[in-house]
Amino acid sequence: MSGQPGVHPYRREVELTVATRLGLDFLFLVAAFCLARGALLEELFPFGPAAVITAAVRRSRLLWPVALISMAGSWFSSPAPAYSRLLLFLLLGLIFTLYPGLRRGSILTQATLAPVTIILVRGLSLTLWQPSFYGWVQVIFEALLAWGLSLAFLEATMTTRQEERLLGGGLFLAGVLLGLQGWQLFGLSLQGLISRYILLLASLAGGPGTGAAAGAAVGFLPSLSQVVTPALAGLLAFAGLIAGSLKSLGKPGVVSGFLLAHLLLASYFLGQDSALAALKEGGLVALALAATPSFLINYLQRFLAAPVTMPAVQEGHGRQERLKTALKSLARSLKFTGFKESPMVTVRQVARATCRGCPAGKVCWELEGEQMVTLLQELLQKGSHGSLTTADIPEWLSSRCGRCRELLAALTGEASKMQVRPPEDGLNNWLAATFEALAAMLVNGGPNTGAGVGAGEELPLWQVTVGTAAAPRYQAEVSGDTCLAGLLEPGRQLLVLGDGMGAGREAAETSATAIELVRDLLAAGFTPEMALRTINMILLLRSPKESFTTCDLALINCGTGTAEFYKLGACPTFIQRDGQVKTLSSHSLPAGILEDLQVEPLREELQDGDLLVMVSDGILEAHRDINEKERWLAKALQRVGDARPQEIADRLLKQARALVDGKPRDDMTVIVARMERNGV
Structure with a gap:
């Protein structure tokens, strides 16, 4: 077939309750307040304008609340607030109010409003009160940063590509954390507590690689707002690596790995007082992680993991290859008479629960996809008659798979859903074996049995x-x-x-x-x-x-x-x-x-x-x-x-x-x- 015609089931859209919408709106306003305070090197404030533009385009009813809360955040960002920043947020609100058609324009046009308004307002203020070359360099650099952040925020709200969503969401979260600079909770840095909580969530949801990346990112944040040595980045990256390595042990394993690595390096590099503060912070974030609902962790696992692609027949294959695929499809349908789902759906559920984000996933599902599908179906059939053990996984897979335990658990869970097979289904097994034998005969070539191919060899009219x-x-x-x-x-x-x-x-x-x-x-x-x-x-x-x-x-x-x-x-x-x-x-x-x-x-x-x-x-x-x-x-x-x-x-x-x-x-x-x- 040319192309991949799809089966289109109806899907009902998820409707949010009023209470949920109000809660999300409140969280966005809190984030906007922090974004307006977020500073780079104590002089650049590019996050606030990007947040106002994103609210104006994606949440138009929150335009003025976000603009006003951003003005409040900017006012409390430093002992001597810049009145030009307040005028900047006011101007953005007026532009989108007087010209609502901008909300339907291109993302590039919408994002360009950030540098234009910054250069207009901040540049005019600089020219009238404190003209300087360095000041203009600072304004232009802040305008370019705000333009890039606006593009990232707007694209992340509408794209389906995982990389762009991660980039936009990561920059948004970085701005919020920068806005928490200087705030404390029980004598501990609120920015540090939330940063470590994010590290634990990333380690639990994504494993060692994601944990190390999250640790390096949040550890580097303090050096963006102040001129300090970014030693914390390496410390938290190592802590995230160790915590993610113990992901298979669940929340206790991730917390234990984080505390062990964090206390060891903090006492060695930062001194005894820092180690005691790290212990307090680790205890609080451990309690927060324990209280985190499982559905949030499952959502993060699906969000961070790359999708598992199932094998498909390539376009260049001939009719014999397609006939072999059709025969195997028939055999799978007959074999899975005891399951509620189709064979490919059942295998896809096992792969989704086990193989997402696995480094060996490309080898398993792209190079050896057909072999993997056959193996998982055989294991499902065996698991429906008894328990599965690691000995059931062949050597060619167990030698490279680091998730054998998770794979067996997923297979056992799906096999437990299998209905009891009636004894007269022996005819099904015979037909399935016949179809598989025919498919195996076609692997080495065979006669063209594709009867019924109609006319139409000429150029379609x-x-x-x-x-x-x-x-x-x-x-x-x-x-x-x-x-x-x-x-x-x-x-x-x-x-x-x-x-x-x-x-x-x-x-x-x-x-x-x-x-x-x-x-x-x-x-x-x-x-x-x-x-x-x-x-x-x-x-x-x-x-x-x-x-x-x-x-x-x-x-x-x-x-x-x-x-x-x-x-x-x-x-x-x-x-x-x-x-x-x-x-x-x-x-x-x-x-x-x-x-x-x-x-x-x-x-x-x-x-x-x-x-x-x-x-x-x-x-x-x-x-x-x-x-x-x-x-x-x-x-x-x-x-x-x-x-x-x-x-x-x-x-x-x-x-x-x-x-x-x-x-x-x-x-x-x-x-x-x-x-x-x-x-x-």
Whole structure:
């Protein structure tokens, strides 16, 4: 397949409560106060303007509270506050208030306001009262720093790239810590306490490397605000390294390693008094770490760790390689009849819990990914019948894996979720072994068994534009429908829509499994009839209880413009042409009910501008009158005009939801495709 067509489940957005929003707003205001006080070398204050610009763009309702709290922080930053800094924050607030369109501008334009206002206000004040060359160098340097910080803060609030989020969040946290300079709690430095707490969190969440990096960063902070020797950076870096090395022992191990390394080096380099202060600080941060909820630590582990990528078939592989992958996929589905999740989902959960951030992850999952998947599945099957030990891990993996204990724990946890396998599932094992044997035969090459590859070898004359829209039934978190759109090679457009039995996660898992297997089998060269019959048999065998799904499949030849439609219990397909709507329907049963499945294709010659619409039954049944369930959609298609497929899909879904007053009784999914002739 060209590209990686995805399965698009519906996801409900997390809604924050009013109390949570107020708490986050309060924390941001406290951070803004500290950022306005944060100074570099006791003379440069670039963090405050960046915080005001970030609030104006990302939290517009907090613009003036942040501006005023920043003015207060600037006022208390030194015995002789600079009135030009107060005017600077006031000017930024007025600019965003008078020109709200700036919030919709580019990040570069928004960030540039920081150096412009600093040079304007601070430069004018310098020119009028204390003109000097050094003063202008200081103003320009502060303006450039504020510009870079504004870019980092704004980018971190909207990017999905982990590196940029870490950079922006780290600079934001550094500014807050610099703003705590001089504050004390129980006679101890508040900046030092929070710095060491951050070090312990980083060591517990990320391990020795992250702990050492965090220690070096927070230890270097005092030398940024004052001209002092940065000896503390090396001390805390070593303490973070030791604490992170004991991560496997949990919070007690991390705290013990930190205190041991910190007290040893503090007494040796900084003297007895500093060692006593370090003991007090370590005790307080240890109590704070013990009180830290586990969900926060788990979130930091996911945030700091690089994602684990599962192996995928590369684009350059031929049909035999894709056929081997499809056969292995079938074997895994049959082997995992006792698990609630699909084989790849289960393996991915084990890898996510164990391999994130591991230095050997690139070797395991990129160079030996297929071997790792096979091994983990075999261990899961073995773990479902008894406990796993380190002897079960082969030498080629145990020799380089430093997380064997965590791997066994994750495998045992997933294996414990396995349901009891009925004795008649021996047929499943036989079919799985047959598929695996066929896949092994293809490793060394074999005949081209990809029957059913349609015509279309010539240069494609047609282009298909696709749009999708979906919504779950009322008060459901996950839609039981699954849709997929992708381009098969050579020159065939695939559209598939499945509706699993029932609703929720179980229905979604059933339909997703069927649709993904259809995609893999067609890509390997199976005919649609063979692929659908195979899916039907898989659903019959993979679960002891009734499990079925509808399957609506459209296969468009982009070379000739012909389309084949295969329907297993699916709703009619609608074809709109020149204002007229044609329906294609079939009375076949869903997949997974009867062993003898009748698959009869419907063929249609498509024309330039034709609109093809596939829907689940939640869309049609939105109309209360059963006689109007197809007619209302046909009338709606007559009025769509030349709108883009995505706009049409969104519009149809909106109309269907309106018919049920926003409370769908069933999952709703729409696929809209438009045929367009390529210019030749």
